[in-house]
Amino acid sequence: MRITLQWLQEFADLSSLGFGGDPVGSAGDRRVAALVDALNQLGMVVEGVEIAPASLDGVVVAEVVEISEIEGADRIRLTGVDDGEGRLRPVVCGAWNFQVGDKVPLARPGSTLPNGREIGSRKLRGMVSEGMLCSPVEVGVSPESGGLLILDSSAPVGEELASYLGIATDVVLDLAIEANRPDANCVMGVARDLAAWLRAPFSEPESPPVKLVEPSRPFAVDAAACDRLVTAEFGGVEGATFPLRLVRRLQLCGMRSISPVVDASNYVMLEIGQPTHAYDLDRLAAGAIAVRSAAPGERITTLDGTERTLGPEDICIAGGDGAPIGIAGVMGGSDTEITAGTTRMLLEVAHFDRGRIARTSKRLGLRSEASARFERGVDPSIAEQAIARFAQLTGLEPQVACVHASTYPLPEPILVKSEQVVAAIGHDDPQALLSMLEPSGPLEAIGLSCEPTDGGFTVTPPLYRPDITGPHDVIEEVARHFGYARVTSRMLRGPGAGLTPSQRFERQLRELLGGMGFHETWPATLVAPAEQADAGTTSGWVTLSDPISALESTLRVTVLSGLLRALRHNISRRMPAVNLFEIGPVFSGAGGSGGLPREVRRLAVLVAADGGNGLRAIGSVLADLRDFSRCPVLELAEAGSIDGSWWPSLHPTRSQALLDSSGSVVGMAGELLGSQVTGTASPGAELGSLPRYGYLEIDLGYLDSGGEPGRIAPPSVYTSSDLDFSFVVPAGVGVCELHSAVREALGLVCQDLFVFDRYTPESSGESYVGLRARLESPEGVIDDAITRELIESVAAAAARLGSRLRRG
Amino acid sequence: MESGAGLEEATRWVEELSSRAAGAASGAELAKLREAVGDRGSPLSALYRSMKVMDPALRPEFGRRLQELRLRLDQALEAASAAISAREREATFGAERDDLGAYLCRSRYEGVGSLHLITMTRMELEDIFISLGYAVAEGPEVESEWNNFEALNIPKFHPARASQDSFFLDFGEEESTLLRTHTSPIEIRLMQAQKPPIYAVAPGRVYRRDTPDARHTPAFHQIEALVVDRGISFSNLKATIESFTSAYFGPSIKARLRPAYFPFTEPSAEFEITCTICSGTGCRTCSGTGWIELGGAGMVHPKVFEAVGIDHRVYSGFAFGFGIDRLAQMRAGLPDMRVLPENDLRILAQFRGRR
């Protein structure tokens, strides 16, 4: 909200900030800085400060004495004007909206206009022009041009225009007003708060009072929609005026000048916060309005020319014939709006239900200055003040002003205990805090009546603070006017829980993967359906109701769907060595709980394989992760044999599902398909010079299920020996199965066991696997007898798997 | 004299052998020469044998001359052998010569990986709160409308909902589930699950339906501190924000609070810190004010306590939160946040070693 310094000063005495002497010259003025600081400390944050110089030195009231044609020029004329210096000053002018005898502003040579234009003497078509006759734009009182600014005929010739209009250099402040400060949406409210903070006098400018009468025929008002309706009838509207200096003020506050009546209505709203609406009384059926809920499907064409459909939630203003003529508090209708030809008008000053205005304005996407104020809260008691101010500003006399409804409730008193105030704020001088609530203290100054009671205060908020409903609201006002900066700081420490084992694990896991050469990614959790499909999911994902773009319209079911985007991005930037990891959530529409989709955190690793085998590359990573996490032994299953809807689907013969001991799938590892890498449709897409990629996605909770490591076992002092085994393994028996069977057969003396050779002849179902065991015992050397026993038990174990130990 | 002639011949033989040794190309050639020296037929051997029949008076002098010749020959062979070893060493190591610099000058995309800038910033923030005695709490990214809004005293049609334009999901009842718009629902969950005292910090990813720009992406990260205990006051909140600020930004950066409005806290505050770019003298980043806005703070609203079943007559608390991404951006001097969702390796590789 934009307000000006001079406007504030009409309400609040700012002399304690140093104002009142020299005019403000720059935004860096010390006094302006103090004002900004005060407003900020009150929570009315200043987002911008602009100096609006009057810049009218050398611009005076002049009378046009003669007008003559210039030979050969049909756009400009020569005028002779009297500017009080006792001679006719020749001025060339391009405007045509004036005649001899008009009073107009003259910028004498040497003056600089508010728009920065420097005025001098110059020659035009052989004529000397001593200065310039000015338009409203050029003297800064209106954004609209339309010829010269014609001044009142009573304007004294030779008087400085600035002093004639009452214009001086002003400061525009752009304030951010919080939602709980409906009172601060107007100049008066800001000034009241500021004066209380400065402990300075506050006064409301006086307008001639308006006499309210009981209506002879009260308008129908639905009390649930509107608890205050006051109207005033005005005649002679065509003669309404509005002071030019206030036009400039409206303009500085971002309001366009429309007509004296509209300008005055806007001015009253900015000044005291009460929106008003003017109807052309001659276009108003039966000269009456009514306030009611709209009927379902009722239609109205609003001021902006749009036809809108209303519902029973909306509050509608109807004409005397019952037809809708406006959306209450939001926007008027075009049929009854005032025009240039309006002579009689009805001014509506009302107080509508906040929630309903908010809903209507949100639903229709129509937010006006009026609706914003109504939905935050307007003081229902200031209707007569608004009418009086409107009348004063326009120079119109209300013919009749009536109260049609006045059912608004009065604020409830709030009991606030002193100890509650002190405990909540915690300042170490309780008396200083409580002095805020004392008679003639700052809270009284902002309108809260504070009655001392036993051990506290009974506080009654004013009607313009509907946000204050409980003790905490009062305490906030105490803290605010005491000053947040003044409150003592008291240090506090928690009991010191530290990270949980899972949180420590996750940190170490990230460090490990970073050390292994993987870069952590920014999780792409919102993906396109096509990316879900590329990763192997065809349905079951959760969709956003209103996505920004189709590319980010669904929640990923697999981490892969998001990582493929990163992979392809880097390949397209000619960086195919993509080694990434990510810890983040995946989501599924099925299997959730508590009314939410399923959400599980997973680790994903993407590795560019040096050789031609992505499975081998990711296998080595998985082995590291398994050793690091000590997660329980993984079972492997053919990817095709599991329910894969919740997992990525990868290269069909180079991928396997990871199962926990209960047989549930906890992960998927393998090689990416060519189509996944390149984004083309064919699964066997040519990778060209691109590497193969290995990929792993695994439940974080599973990786973290390994528990704490056991004690460190001391190494044996006896000589160790290696024992090599060579097996013929039938199709369908995995290396892991063989390995664990052999390990079990070897027992405790097996210190290490690993694959050292593997060969699968083409066109053979069988494969050959070589395992090397490192045997060691803390009790002695492994002798030939023990070795023979071990070989026999390994052979037997292999046989149980249908595998054969080759001897010799 | 016969013996005199023999000595001259032996001398010539020693000289010839010495010069052949010096020219020997390999250890094998040298070994052949050594064989020739040891040969019984060599001139030196013959002279040694002749001493047995010599006049005893002449023997000492003759023996000394022979010894000299023998020594010259051994020295020549030794020198030749050393020269050959040196050449062989030279050949072996010369072939293995290498330059450490060649390994330092590798592609910047090889080598160790990195933790994400956001992760590193988040961990650093967590560590500060851990040092203040807080636990770290987490929660899901998809939340119920109740946890995200209702429980936080943000009923339907509340203006605060409009300012946090949400991604609702096509899941369950209309507008019943959404991607959380702030980390506060983590605190709701925490207060429902745990009895006070609660001292926790809740980091996490949040989503708002905003158009991306240099400082905003629809998904971003927040961290929020929550304390619920007996006798917690605004003065505790103030001190905690101040000590967090100096712990993270250093003692020269100050924090200040000014009144603000949030539905879930009262009194509420916006907290600002000394501009880290200009150290408070005023610059473009801080619009000349010397301060930059960091986040929101306040005393937990009694309605929030009611929603989670904590007795606000017994307990009070405060909360404050701010964006992690902005801190990360400031710290790393990243000009535009919109590069992060691309996961471009040229960016990620620069996160290495940042602490």
Ligand SMILES: [Zn+2]
């Ligand atoms: Zn700065």
